[in-house]
Amino acid sequence: MDKKIIKPNVILIITDDQGYGDVGCNGNPWLKTPNLDAMHDDSIRLCDYHTDPMCAPTRAAVLTGQYSMRVGVWSTLNGRYYLNKNTKTMADFFHESGYKTGIFGKWHMGDEYPYRACDRGFDQVVSFGGGVIGETPDYWDNDYFNDKYIKNGETKDFTGYCTDVWFDETISFIEDNKNKPFFCYLPTNAPHDPYNVNPKYAKSYLQQGLSDKLSKFYGMISNIDENIGRLENKLKQLGILDNTIIIFMGDNGSSGITTDAEGFVTDGYNANMRGKKGQVYQGSHKNNCFIQWHNGKFGKPRDVNGLTSHIDLLPTLIDCCNLKGEGLKFDGISIAKDLVEGKDALNKDRKLIIHCMQLDYPEKYKDFTVLTQDYAFIKTKNDDQENMLLFDMKNDYGQKKNIIKENMSMCNEYIRIYEKWWDDVTSNGQYDYSYINIGHDDREMKLTCHAWHGNTNMAYSQINIRKGIYGSGYWTLEVEKEGKYSIELRRWPRETNLLLSEGVAKIPATEKTHQRPEGKVYEICGAKISIQGNFQIQELSSKDSAATFIVDLHQGKTKLQTWFLCKNGDCIGAYYIYIKYIS
Known part of the structure; x- marks a missing residue:
């Protein structure tokens, strides 16, 4: 320039x-x-x-x-x-x-x-x-x-x-x-x-x-x-x-x-x-x-x-x-x-x-397109059903006519292009998790179930939180500083000031905003935590707003998983946790 x-x-x-x-x-x-x-x-x-x-x-x-x-x-x-x-x-x-x-x-x-x-x-x-x-x-x-x-x-x-x-x-x-x-x-x-x-x-x-x-x-x-x-x-x-x-x-x-x-x-x-x-x-x-x-x-x-x-x-x-x-x-x-x-x-x-992969762990050949000036080759893989499509983009911009059968040799070439790309972009170990660093300083860190791994029933929105989505996943952490950590488990975020076993009122729709449902009540009576081989359990009452665990952690990468135990036998993960290095 x-x-x-x-x-x-x-x-x-x-x-x-x-x-x-x-x-x-x-x-x-x-x-x-x-x-x-x-x-x-x-x-x-x-x-x-x-x-x-x-x-x-x-x-x-x-x-x-x-x-x-x-x-x-x-x-x-x-x-x-x-x-x-x-x-x-x-x-x-x-x-x-x-x-x-x-x-x-x-x-x-x-x-x-x-x-x-x-x-x-x-x-x-x-x-x-x-x-x-x-x-x-x-x-x-x-x-x-x-x-x-x-x-x-x-x-x-x-x-x-x-x-x-x-x-x-x-x-x-x-x-x-x-x-x-x-x-x-x-x-x-x-x-x-x-x-x-x-x-x-x-x-x-x-x-x-x-x-x-x-x-x-x-x-x-x-x-x-x-x-x-x-x-x-x-x-x-x-x-x-x-x-x-x-x-x-x-x-x-x-x-x-x-x-x-x-x-x-x-x-x-x-x-x-x-x-x-x-x-x-x-x-x-x-x-x-x-x-x-x-x-x-x-x-x-x-x-x-x-x-x-x-x-x-x-x-x-x-x-x-x-x-x-x-x-x-x-x-x-x-x-x-x-x-x-x-x-x-x-x-x-x-x-x-172009790939589309809303998964925790990537799958080769799932929902990708190889795009050229003239053609779009598409391969999908869903529920073990595979489909291949080829479109002539100059003459079929709306992608209405699949011309795969008469052009299989082209498709084989597009698959080779994709495989070369896949091998290249996955060569740097990004299959590994993006570990969240804790202990970098003394400030408290909030984590949410939005970042859970290993769970397909995702509580990604506050509406899901209100509904009380069933399940639990784990967070991937990297402990920067060895020592004692406080890990606080909550059903609701701290700013709500709600108890663990409380619900939350429905918010009706207005002319400007969407409706939010009434919050499900879980009668939580206990909590569990697992990190670095440290497994702890704690009894809780209806008056508790959180369960707090003090754990000794050494440096390195690890997984953290949490559970709330309910009187009816249900078991859900803690949707919100607050972690702080204390000594």
């Missing part, structure tokens, strides 16, 4: 579950997104841009320039969203190159040291626990409005709607750093469910006869669009819009649409694509990527065809911003030079691998 372009600012906006068709400029007949449409018209538009089909893997890939499998993130649950602690992030590269860095919104790469955003290159952090507001690690009963979020390690009260908060904090960060180069990561949790939004944003879609779900989903996007306009106006007022690279993208396919079992849309708009979030078809991983940079040398706004991917953003930004990172190897490729040269067709011979 031209060295005269000195340290442009960068704003990376990633929305949650907003698919390719969930913008007006891509032909959506109902959705109005005037500010995103204007950005589209003023940007380099990567027209064949692909992500993972799920959110945490996409974020890991964006932040590292590597396939998500390589950096240990292939799921949104079971602790498999913890980004490999030895992998540098996009924020690290910017920070080391003199940028001020901030994240405002969804992190979902780990809630404990050393996986938190503040451990991974970010100077300023405003975020929440888990991957969705209202998930198990989040502050209890957060519901998108007037919530408690984590600001630089401290829980703080915030007023207003979550998306408005993220943009408010972004604008404040930009105002504080307007005379310095900054990298701002703005990953909204909207429009992910629950579809909580002020009804004024959903009203026009309901009036068009759309379903309640789709109207609220589109309402959340309308609010995002409104905030993007507000952000661009602020950049103009500060006189820094022209030297700011703004990237907008979605993290995976749409969750607002409804499809049948074969992935064909039955409600909503998907730009003639098959598939949505979490599936294997085109609509699960093709997304928008707009790159706006007025002071850049990319030439006029235009469509840029050819396979591009989320793994390309980091190497491209390293070149655009002259970051320290030359000579490093990424799975992605920099397209900066091609854009400067005015190209509108890239990567003719490229092959991309």
Whole structure:
């Protein structure tokens, strides 16, 4: 890149579950997104841009320039969203190159040291626990409005709607750093469910006869669009819009649409694509990527065809911003030079691998796509049933005709491509667990069942906690400091002040927020804990709010599992635990 372009600012906006068709400029007949449409018209538009089909893997890939499998993130649950602690992030590269860095919104790469955003290159952090507001690690009963979020390690009260908060904090960060180069990561949790939004944003879609779900989903996007306009106006007022690279993208396919079992849309708009979030078809991983940079040398706004991917953003930004990172190897490729040269067709011979694996332990051949300019080869493996599909993407964009039978030789080649990729990305031991460090300092650490391994009945949301999901799993820990530790087991998070055997009242739905069910009562009479061969049991009464164990731990990797014993014979894991080094 031209060295005269000195340290442009960068704003990376990633929305949650907003698919390719969930913008007006891509032909959506109902959705109005005037500010995103204007950005589209003023940007380099990567027209064949692909992500993972799920959110945490996409974020890991964006932040590292590597396939998500390589950096240990292939799921949104079971602790498999913890980004490999030895992998540098996009924020690290910017920070080391003199940028001020901030994240405002969804992190979902780990809630404990050393996986938190503040451990991974970010100077300023405003975020929440888990991957969705209202998930198990989040502050209890957060519901998108007037919530408690984590600001630089401290829980703080915030007023207003979550998306408005993220943009408010972004604008404040930009105002504080307007005379310095900054990298701002703005990953909204909207429009992910629950579809909580002020009804004024959903009203026009309901009036068009759309379903309640789709109207609220589109309402959340309308609010995002409104905030993007507000952000661009602020950049103009500060006189820094022209030297700011703004990237907008979605993290995976749409969750607002409804499809049948074969992935064909039955409600909503998907730009003639098959598939949505979490599936294997085109609509699960093709997304928008707009790159706006007025002071850049990319030439006029235009469509840029050819396979591009989320793994390309980091190497491209390293070149655009002259970051320290030359000579490093990424799975992605920099397209900066091609854009400067005015190209509108890239990567003719490229092959991309896309996988979808919501599992604790990865399975080879499960739900993957080998994608080329002309073809999409898909192999699925579910309940021991395997399927292979091949689509001619030039003539069958909607993936309606499987041409596998007449092209088996091509399929064999695609399987070899996949197997080579698999051997490569699994060669660095990421099958191992991402161990959560304890004893790093004297601060207490909270762990939740969201990160359980070895359990398929996941209590990933606070609704699951209320329902009292049956089962138990284990956490993987690395003890940094030998000594005594206090481990406190709870049925409910500490901020509720509830006793172990108490329930919690139902919260009815309002015009803005979703219903939350009454909490199940377990008559808990005992607790058990197992760690480093240390097995303890403790009797409990109806007046107890927690069970606290004092254990001696030596350095090293270990597993921790907990159980609550109930009078009727039920046995559940402790959904929340609090660990502290005491001596």
